[in-house]
Amino acid sequence: MMNEKKPTSLLYLDGVSVSFDGFKALNSLSFVIEPGELRAIIGPNGAGKTTMMDIITGKTRPDSGEVFFKGDIDLTRRDEAEIAQLGIGRKFQKPTVFESHTVWDNLELALNRKRGVFATLFYRMTLEDNARIEEILSTVRLSNRRNDFAASLSHGQKQWLEIGMLLAQEPELLLVDEPVAGMTDAETAETAILLKEIAKTRSVVVVEHDMGFIRDLGVKVTCLAEGSVLAEGSIDFVSADQKVIENYLGR
Amino acid sequence: MITSFLLKSFDRTIVIAVAIILGLALIVPALNLLTAPDHPLHVPTYLVSLFGKYLTYALLALALDLVWGFCGILSLGHAAFFALGGYAMGMYLMRQIGARGSYGNPLLPDFMVFLNWKELPWFWYGFDMFWFAALMVVLVPGLLAFVFGWFAFRSRVNGVYLSIITQAMTFALLLAFFRNDMGFGGNNGLTDFKDILGFNIQAQGTRAALFAASAVALALSLILTSGMVRSKYGKILVGVRDAESRTRFLGYRVEHFKLFAFTVSAMMAGVAGALYVPQVGIINPGEFEPGNSIEVVIWTAVGGRGTLIGPIIGAILVNGGKSIFTAAFPEFWLFALGGLFVLVTLFLPKGIVGTVQAWRAKRKEYRKAAEDEAARGQAVAEPVAAE
Numbered sequence: 001m002m003n004e005k006k007p008t009s010l011l012y013l014d015g016v017s018v019s020f021d022g023f024k025a026l027n028s029l030s031f032v033i034e035p036g037e038l039r040a041i042i043g044p045n046g047a048g049k050t051t052m053m054d055i056i057t058g059k060t061r062p063d064s065g066e067v068f069f070k071g072d073i074d075l076t077r078r079d080e081a082e083i084a085q086l087g088i089g090r091k092f093q094k095p096t097v098f099e100s101h102t103v104w105d106n107l108e109l110a111l112n113r114k115r116g117v118f119a120t121l122f123y124r125m126t127l128e129d130n131a132r133i134e135e136i137l138s139t140v141r142l143s144n145r146r147n148d149f150a151a152s153l154s155h156g157q158k159q160w161l162e163i164g165m166l167l168a169q170e171p172e173l174l175l176v177d178e179p180v181a182g183m184t185d186a187e188t189a190e191t192a193i194l195l196k197e198i199a200k201t202r203s204v205v206v207v208e209h210d211m212g213f214i215r216d217l218g219v220k221v222t223c224l225a226e227g228s229v230l231a232e233g234s235i236d237f238v239s240a241d242q243k244v245i246e247n248y249l250g251r
Numbered sequence: 252m253i254t255s256f257l258l259k260s261f262d263r264t265i266v267i268a269v270a271i272i273l274g275l276a277l278i279v280p281a282l283n284l285l286t287a288p289d290h291p292l293h294v295p296t297y298l299v300s301l302f303g304k305y306l307t308y309a310l311l312a313l314a315l316d317l318v319w320g321f322c323g324i325l326s327l328g329h330a331a332f333f334a335l336g337g338y339a340m341g342m343y344l345m346r347q348i349g350a351r352g353s354y355g356n357p358l359l360p361d362f363m364v365f366l367n368w369k370e371l372p373w374f375w376y377g378f379d380m381f382w383f384a385a386l387m388v389v390l391v392p393g394l395l396a397f398v399f400g401w402f403a404f405r406s407r408v409n410g411v412y413l414s415i416i417t418q419a420m421t422f423a424l425l426l427a428f429f430r431n432d433m434g435f436g437g438n439n440g441l442t443d444f445k446d447i448l449g450f451n452i453q454a455q456g457t458r459a460a461l462f463a464a465s466a467v468a469l470a471l472s473l474i475l476t477s478g479m480v481r482s483k484y485g486k487i488l489v490g491v492r493d494a495e496s497r498t499r500f501l502g503y504r505v506e507h508f509k510l511f512a513f514t515v516s517a518m519m520a521g522v523a524g525a526l527y528v529p530q531v532g533i534i535n536p537g538e539f540e541p542g543n544s545i546e547v548v549i550w551t552a553v554g555g556r557g558t559l560i561g562p563i564i565g566a567i568l569v570n571g572g573k574s575i576f577t578a579a580f581p582e583f584w585l586f587a588l589g590g591l592f593v594l595v596t597l598f599l600p601k602g603i604v605g606t607v608q609a610w611r612a613k614r615k616e617y618r619k620a621a622e623d624e625a626a627r628g629q630a631v632a633e634p635v636a637a638e
Contacts, residue, residue, distance in 0.1 A: 057500060084502035096497045098490045105486055115503050117511045123483040124255055169501060 008071070010035045010173055010203050016055060016065030017227070025051040027227035028065070033173065038199035040214045041207045042238075043224035044248045049207045050093070052224070053175050057090050058083040069173070085115065089171035093178045095158035099151035103142050103161060106150050107133045110165035132168070140164035140194070156187040163194065174204045180213050192216040211239075211249075223248060260478030268560050269470045272306075276466035280459035296455050300530045301574065303462035305567045307527040310469045312550045312562035314519035317476050319548070320557030321485060322512050323492035325410075327544045328417030329520050331424050332392035334538035336521025338428075339391055341441035341534040342375060343384030344452070348445045361443070362436045372434045381448055388525040389518040396517030397510065404506035404513075409495075418541050425539035440535025447529050458530070465526045469563070472519050476559055479515070488512055549592045555602025564603060 011033040018026045026048045033039055043049055054060035055067060058080045067075040075083055084090075098106050111129055114120070137143045140160040145153065150161060159179055166174055179195065180188040192213060198204060208214055214221060214235055221238045223230045225248060231241040238244055279294055279302060286293040311333050318324040350357040354364040358371055377383040399420060403413055431437035450457045479485050490498045491505050499505050528534045537543075547566075554565020569591070577584045599606050 059496075080496075080499040081502050081504045084500050090500045092497075096494050098486075098493055098497065100489060100493055101486060108483065109486055109490055109498075110501050112502075115501075117484060117507050120484040120487055121479065121482050122253075122256055165501070 008035075009033065009068075010037070010070060011056065011205075012066070012068040012071075013052075013056075014066045016052075016062045016067060018051060018055065018060060018062045024227055026055070026062070026065075029224070029228050030065075031222055031229055031232070033203050033205060035172075036199070036201075036203055038196065038204045038217065038219045039206070040217055040219055040221045040235075041205060041224060042209070042211075042214065042221060042248065043230070046226075047224040047248075048227040049224055050177065051227075053090060053177060053207070056083075056175060057088060081115075084169065084171075087170070087172040089166035089169045089174045091159075091162050091166055091174070091176045091179060093181065095155065095162050097150045097153075097158055097161050097165065100149065102147050102149055103137070103153070104133060104146045106161055106165055107136055107168050110168035112168065112170040136164045136167050139167065139197075141190075156183045159183065159191070160194070163191075163198070167198065172202050174198065174202060176204060176206045178208055179206065180208065180210050188213055189216065211235075256478045256482065257474065259481045260474050262477075262481075264560060265473065265477045268563070269473055272466050272470040272473070275302075276463040276470070279466075280463050283459050284455065296458050299458050299462050303458070303465045303530045304527060305570050306462070306465040306469050307523045307530070308547075308550065308570050309563040309566040310465070310472055310523035310526070311520050311547055312554065312566040313469070313472055313476060313559065314516040314523065315547050315551050316556055316559060316562040317479070317516045317519070318509075318512050319551060320559075320562070321480050321492065322488045322509055324509060324513060325414045325548070326417045326513075326516075327414045327541070327548065328419075328421040329516070329547050330543035331421035331539055332396060332517040332520035333524035333527070333543075334424070334428075334534065334536075335392045335395065336388045336524030337528040337534040337538060338435060338441070338524075339378075339384055339387040339521070340525035340528045341444075342378040342387075342435075343381060344444040344447060344529060345441050346375070346379040347447065348443065351445055352443070360436070360441070362431075362439065363434070366431060374434065385525075388521050392517040392521035392524075393514050396514045400510045400513040404509045407506075418544070421539050421544055422541050425536055425541070428536035428539060436535070438536065440533060440537075441528075442533040442535075444529065444532060452529055452532070461526065461530050465530070468522055468526060472522070473559060473563070475515075476519075479512075480559070484508070484511075546588070549588065549595075551602075553591065553595050553599075553602055555605035555608075558602070558604040558608065561602045561604030568603075 009032045013032070014030045016026050016029045017024065029048065029052060041049055041052075051060060055062050056075060058075060058078050062076055069075050069083075069086060069088065073086060078086070098109065101109070108125070108129070111132065113123070113129070134143070137146055140163055142157060142161060142164065145157065150158065153161060163176070163179070176195070180191050183191065188210065195204060195206060196217065206217065218235070220233065221235050222232045223238050223241070223244045225243075230247060231238045231244050239249060279299060282292050282294040283296060283299050288295070311329065314332075315326060315329045318326055345360040348360065352361040352364075354361055356364050359368060363371070378387070403416065408416065427433055428435050429438055435441070444452050446452050447457065450460075480488065487498060487503055487508055490503075491508055495505055524538075550566040550569045551562040552565070553569055554563065555561025569588070573584060573588070576587055595602065601609055
């Protein structure tokens, strides 16, 4: 059944398992992300959410199972840099930006340009690149902080800068790990708007604990537990599911 | 392409530093050669060579700063690249001796005759030509760094583990070069040099020229490294230092970036070693001593890592101190050096130059805040005055 979906889907995971020292982090995990889809992933701690991202982005190799991007690109054979260049961006749980660079430089480095040693050694800023960085700065609301060091940004601003860097990377698929952890309510609402905006032009997978935030997003939800999919559907459908209540919501 | 790279490398501090170094390249030899020995400004020849030696140490520290200060690779084996460059130069100088050695053998250096060798080992071929030796000065350290870095960075060996294997590398080379059958003069190394490019190596003019060459090499390396760290490549290096995984997930091949910096740095260290050997007149396996590489780290830390200028100042200050200190209290130098490192780590974690830079940035910010305050004060004061 899954195989029929493979050619049209953007991301396709089938029967992916991985274990660390005997602990099964992922247990035959399968799901599919369509082009242009915004998907939320929930689940208790240790459900395998971060491991799933590690596998998609090439940080961890699965013991078994298939991971395909854009139909037939096998992600299990490639490393992080190659997968990033193919068009998969990743936001970490803890905001990870280049603290000793300015906001502007952070975006310049993230820009989807040639990434070789010599190309970067002799790189010169073009008008086009300049305009693109300006555009991203206004999207993530950091235009007035452009010359400040990233270290001086607030927690929420760092999260946005990181999202801005992912936009600069122009990925087709964006993996976002807990984007609103530690944010104020106003920032959380703004982030929901930002992600919905981003999802208009690309697929986004959001891992999140904040149920209010997921309700704001109003998208299809996948609930993971013990390394495999427990339930999938609308937020109301998933949160009414008996297994989900037992494993996650009820705890 | 090249011009924009070079233009980017010049900010005010670098321009001043390059001007000072090139100025020294002219003034010190001039004061040595053109003034009479009893003139108050006369620089004696032994001092010219001593300062020349400091400049080669400064170049070594600058090379280390490129990888440690900007990319976070704490190499504890950089003296090995320095020594290899030194050996390449030493081999050229040995071949220049020719039949003037104690045994009068036109082809074989003295130590080979002493060991009863009948012919020149293959790896000594070509070293009678200066251009070949000069090429080896950069190629041998560069190649070793490339091969070593290729395996280490590809396997993602990081932090303290990488530092330990760089120490192991220099220690292995130390043991290898101590062996007589390696063909590099064993314990005694290479010495008794006669001339370089046809000039007597002991002559005053040659010494002055070697000093000038060291200064020019340092200035050119400073321009090169400054251009590198100010380019987008350099920003990525700093990104690797501060958040390696972020760089990787942005699609950069971190291992290639590290490998390039490490190889360029090793080549610079090789040039430093090659300029060091004719000025001190000897190269022996002691240069591979693990402690030597650690000393380079101390110079860099004292001057300020990640500042390019700092390591140059650090190398000159610490070695100047060492020359004075070891003459006065020879047995206490190591304690002084260790104490210096502890003090700098505790009280000047950014080193001399880093601390000055931070202090100036803070003062600038303070002044800006004061100006804003004054402007606001005025805005408030005006309506009051109108009343």
